[in-house]
Every structure is written in C-alpha cells, then in structure tokens.
Amino acid sequence: MAVTKPLGLLVCISLLLSVLTPARAAVLPADRADVMYHSYDGGGVKIDGPAVLVRKSITDDVSVSAQYYVDEISGASIDVEVLASEYAEERTQYDVGADYLLNKTIISLGYSNSTENDYEADTYSLGISQDFFGDLSTLSLSFALGNDTVKKSTDPLFEEDKTTQSYQFSWTQVMTKNLLMNFIYHVITDEGYLNNPYRSYRFLNGSSVGWLTEKYPETRTSHAFAVRGRYFMPYRAAFGFEYRRFNDTWGINAYNMDLSYTHPWGEHWIFDVHYRYYSQSDADFYSDLFPSADFQNYMGRDKELSTYTNNTVGFKISYEIDTGWSHDWLEKASVTLAWDILSLDYENFRDARRDDLPPGTEPMYSFDADVVRFFISAWF
Amino acid sequence: MLNTMPARRHIKHFHLYPLLALLGLLILSGCSPIKPWVKPYERNNLADPIMSFSMDPVEAGYMHHVYQAREAARGAEGGGGGGCGCN
Numbered sequence A: 001m002a003v004t005k006p007l008g009l010l011v012c013i014s015l016l017l018s019v020l021t022p023a024r025a026a027v028l029p030a031d032r033a034d035v036m037y038h039s040y041d042g043g044g045v046k047i048d049g050p051a052v053l054v055r056k057s058i059t060d061d062v063s064v065s066a067q068y069y070v071d072e073i074s075g076a077s078i079d080v081e082v083l084a085s086e087y088a089e090e091r092t093q094y095d096v097g098a099d100y101l102l103n104k105t106i107i108s109l110g111y112s113n114s115t116e117n118d119y120e121a122d123t124y125s126l127g128i129s130q131d132f133f134g135d136l137s138t139l140s141l142s143f144a145l146g147n148d149t150v151k152k153s154t155d156p157l158f159e160e161d162k163t164t165q166s167y168q169f170s171w172t173q174v175m176t177k178n179l180l181m182n183f184i185y186h187v188i189t190d191e192g193y194l195n196n197p198y199r200s201y202r203f204l205n206g207s208s209v210g211w212l213t214e215k216y217p218e219t220r221t222s223h224a225f226a227v228r229g230r231y232f233m234p235y236r237a238a239f240g241f242e243y244r245r246f247n248d249t250w251g252i253n254a255y256n257m258d259l260s261y262t263h264p265w266g267e268h269w270i271f272d273v274h275y276r277y278y279s280q281s282d283a284d285f286y287s288d289l290f291p292s293a294d295f296q297n298y299m300g301r302d303k304e305l306s307t308y309t310n311n312t313v314g315f316k317i318s319y320e321i322d323t324g325w326s327h328d329w330l331e332k333a334s335v336t337l338a339w340d341i342l343s344l345d346y347e348n349f350r351d352a353r354r355d356d357l358p359p360g361t362e363p364m365y366s367f368d369a370d371v372v373r374f375f376i377s378a379w380f
Numbered sequence B: 001m002l003n004t005m006p007a008r009r010h011i012k013h014f015h016l017y018p019l020l021a022l023l024g025l026l027i028l029s030g031c032s033p034i035k036p037w038v039k040p041y042e043r044n045n046l047a048d049p050i051m052s053f054s055m056d057p058v059e060a061g062y063m064h065h066v067y068q069a070r071e072a073a074r075g076a077e078g079g080g081g082g083g084c085g086c087n
Helices: A004-020 A078-083 B017-029 B057-070
Strands: A032-042 A045-059 A062-075 A090-102 A105-116 A119-132 A137-152 A155-176 A179-192 A200-205 A208-213 A219-232 A238-248 A253-265 A269-280 A308-321 A332-350 A364-379
Touching: A032 B057, A045 B057, A062 B057, A119 A155, A332 B057, A364 B057
Parallel strands: none
Antiparallel strands: A032 A045, A032 A364, A045 A062, A062 A090, A090 A105, A105 A119, A119 A137, A137 A155, A155 A179, A179 A219, A200 A208, A219 A238, A238 A253, A253 A269, A269 A308, A308 A332, A332 A364
C-alpha cells in the first residue's frame, strides 16, 4: 500500500515548515461544547439522533476534541420498496482529535470509528496548518487513511474490505479587510469493494425485467476543487459564496454553488439564510435499465450514480444566552435551530415501483427532504 | 468503452510534484519580507464570528455527511481551520 510515502512526505514538510518559520503564535480552536439533535426526513426514510462535540485545551499548546454521533434509521427508501433489501438501523460514530501548536504551525491528529451492524469504518488523519505573509495566508495539508469492512446482514459469510486515501490542500487568504477567501483541492482514492451489497441493477429479460447485484469497478479516484469567500458588508452582516467542481474516474462530473447571507440582529440574535444548487452527470456504468444481464463488465443502478440536481434552501436562527449567572465560568452560550429543505430531481432514474407501466416508461423519480438541526453551544 | 475499463488504476502514482514546487516557492518567499497589506488593527471585521467559514463545526460536519450520502461528489467541503490571523 502506498501509505508510507505520502505520510513521510507530510512529516518532512511539517518539520521543514516549523524550522524555517519565524516565531509568532498561531491560534488553537476555541474551547467549546455542542449538544445537537439532528433529523433527516425524506424519500421515505427518517434518520435522526444525537451528536455531542467537545473541544478543550489541556495545555497552552495542545487542544483535544471528542465527538459522539448516532444515526437512528427507520422507514423504507425507494430501493427498499423495490427490492425489499435491508438497512442498518443504527450507526454510531466516535471521533477523537488533538491539535499541537508550534509557533505558527498547528499539527493535527485524528481518529474516527463508525459502526453499523453491517459496516465498520476506521479513519486515521494527519494534518498541518501554517500561517504565512504576516498571517494573511494559511496553508493546510492533510492526509487521511480509511479502512472499511463491508458486510451483509443477510449473509453472515459475506465480508469485503475497502481502503480510502485522502489528500487535501487548502489555502485561506485575507484579500482585503472585508474579504476572506479559501481554495481547496482534494484528491480521494478508493480501492476494494465499492458496491452497496444490497443494491441491484435491472435488465430486460424478454418482456419482463430481472435484477442482479451491482458490479462496480474496484478502484475510484476523485478530484474536487472548491473556492469559497466571506465578505463583510458595510453594516454588520456577512455574504458568503462557494463554488465546487468535482470529477472522478467513474465518469461523474459535478458542481455545486452556494450563496449565503448572515445577519445579526441586536445583541442576541443571528439569522442566516442560504441557497445551494448541485448538479451531476451519471457514471459511465450507470443505466436505469440495461438491455441484458451481462451487457458490460460494470453495471450499476444506484440513484447516486445517475444524472440529477439537488436544490437546497436553508434557514438558521441562533440566540445567544445570557451567561452572567455562571460567574464567568461560561464565556458564551447559544441555542440554534437550523432547517434545510432538499429537492432532488433525477433525470434518468425511474420510479421502478410503478410495475403497472412497461419497464423504461415509468416517471422519473424525485423527492424532497427536511433536514433539521437543533443544538446548544457553550464556550468556556 | 466500459468493457475495456481497467480493473485497477494506478492510484499509487498520484502527482505530488506540483504541490511540492508550490511549497518550495512558498518557503523561498519566506526569505524576503512581505508586508501585510491588511494590518492587524484592520482585521476587526474579519475577526467577527459571522465571518467564519464554519461557525458551528458539529452542524457543518453533519451537513457534509447529509450531502455525501446523497451525492456522488465528495471532498473539498472545507470547514476546517481559520486563517485570518485575527486574534
């Protein structure tokens, strides 16, 4: 596995930067705790649960963080309705991380574990962040290695592996005293079993249709580039924008853009509204209905591999709580409600539940989803 | 087309050389003084929490997860790190 080479490279770069950089302090993330309830409801599926994130400095130059996150899944998506395949009913994730401050450099280490009854994922990450040019620029490099085990609840003997490597380059730049920009280039490679073992492709079988387990390539490499900006308005408010392009070796091209506006009101309230548009083309081996069972080497019918768009409108309201009662133990606290509405419209994924219609003539599938977050935050 | 798709691609030969060249330039540029065009005392607006790319990390991480599960695109989501040197 080509892991030691990039890891060694990152360590060399971090040492080089820390030696060559004149001393001036960068800043560790603030001490903070968040308790959140999250809910996704759409396409026949409801996923909700808690999340807790705590970050605390343990010395002047070391900050540690820990997160606990749960997805409780219920309902039946269109894939379940068509094929009666099963879902994991709960996913639990633990994250721990540490940041070490060395002059203008921050070195970060992280570990994440995600567990379902039919999926196990471990991810290790290493990152370095460095301030330049009178602290007008911040360069960040990060590397992550993921080892996943894919299982199948209906087949106790089924077990496959998947390895993921991730390389990210990020540049944040102060453009003017009111404009901040961020550029990110991110490469991710996967190797191993990349299918969803429950999903099937459909094919013409005489006058009817047949279903067989999907066949995916065993590797995937993707490239994503994003540019983001935040602009401070002439009054106290911020305008945000984002544009991201994506392509991968499966032939998928995608882009998304996001516009946001943040407006504080009085001393306690912050209102935020945003609109996001996402569009992607389908994978080379995607088809809603293949002409035959062995039409080509790789065949998939995941709706996530099809051509579609996603429109999102989101609102967020935050209220800062008075913490005078805490005798300065709490620096600040807030309660936040956020609600996004997603609208996904598929252009070549048909609603196969309509078995009253001839195969290939069913209407295109679409659905809306509500995504709600409610959380309490405390800075200490 | 698809029938000729190689089973495994050469993912080990990822090109890091342009990145290294850029880093080299950055390190060399550190040898000559560059005067910041936005002075520290002019960064009040940038230091305002509403200018953060990720005001609420727990929520931002969750939304990335929501999109990653429903969209093929992945990566470059951002959300980490600061960078305005405001403090």
